[in-house]
Amino acid sequence: MTCDVQITFDCADPAALAAFWAEALGYRLQDPPAGFELWERALEAMGVPPERRGDASAVIDPEGVRPRLFFQRVPEGKQVKNRVHLDVRAAPGLRGDERMAALEAEAERLVAHGATRLRRHEPAEPLEPGHLVMADPEGNEFCLD
Numbered sequence: 021m022t023c024d025v026q027i028t029f030d031c032a033d034p035a036a037l038a039a040f041w042a043e044a045l046g047y048r049l050q051d052p053p054a055g056f057e058l059w060e061r062a063l064e065a066m067g068v069p070p071e072r073r074g075d076a077s078a079v080i081d082p083e084g085v086r087p088r089l090f091f092q093r094v095p096e097g098k099q100v101k102n103r104v105h106l107d108v109r110a111a112p113g114l115r116g117d118e119r120m121a122a123l124e125a126e127a128e129r130l131v132a133h134g135a136t137r138l139r140r141h142e143p144a145e146p147l148e149p150g151h152l153v154m155a156d157p158e159g160n161e162f163c164l165d
Contacts, residue, residue: 025087027106031158034091036134038077040157041089043133044108047079050088098159107151107165115149123152123164130154130164 031037042048056062063073075093111122120143127137134157143150152164 026090027087028090028092029158029160030094031091031160032093032097033074033158034077034093035074037156037158038079038089038091040134041091042079044130044135044156045079045086045089046082047086047089048082050078050080102161105160106162108162110164115145116143119143120150123150126164127152127154 029037029041038049052059052062056065060073077091079089079091081087108126110126111119114122120140127135131137136155136159138153138155138161141148141151141153153161154164155161
């Protein structure tokens with residue numbers, strides 16, 4: 021049996037969070053269904069009331085390999101630390117100063133798009149090559165690894 025995986029984010033602003041993660045991961049917004057040029061028209065045809073049309077958004081990997089990310093509006097805000105988080109592999113195969121410099125450069129790029137830098141974990145070889153803990157615009161933690 022083959023299973024696909026979708027990662028779902030509960031959030032306050034699906035469009036904004038989808039745009040952030042598309043930028044962070046090199047994804048793109050999912051196209052509207054066939055026959056529709058714009059999501060607004062597709063949602064109207066589906067009978068979705070105007071006040072509910074911003075309740076969800078999704079981004080996809082342009083290569084079709086990595087999982088789809090789905091963002092859904094929920095009424096409550098984030099309460100505690102994530103139990104599951106994404107590791108953004110920004111420096112695979114790199115070690116030491118070269119690795120940390122690559123992670124710092126990626127952190128700077130993502131901060132410009134709304135992320136927050138939380139903390140830096142220095143390399144402690146051989147098992148911990150070092151990483152940065154970040155938060156997306158709604159406070160969901162993720163690591164630059």
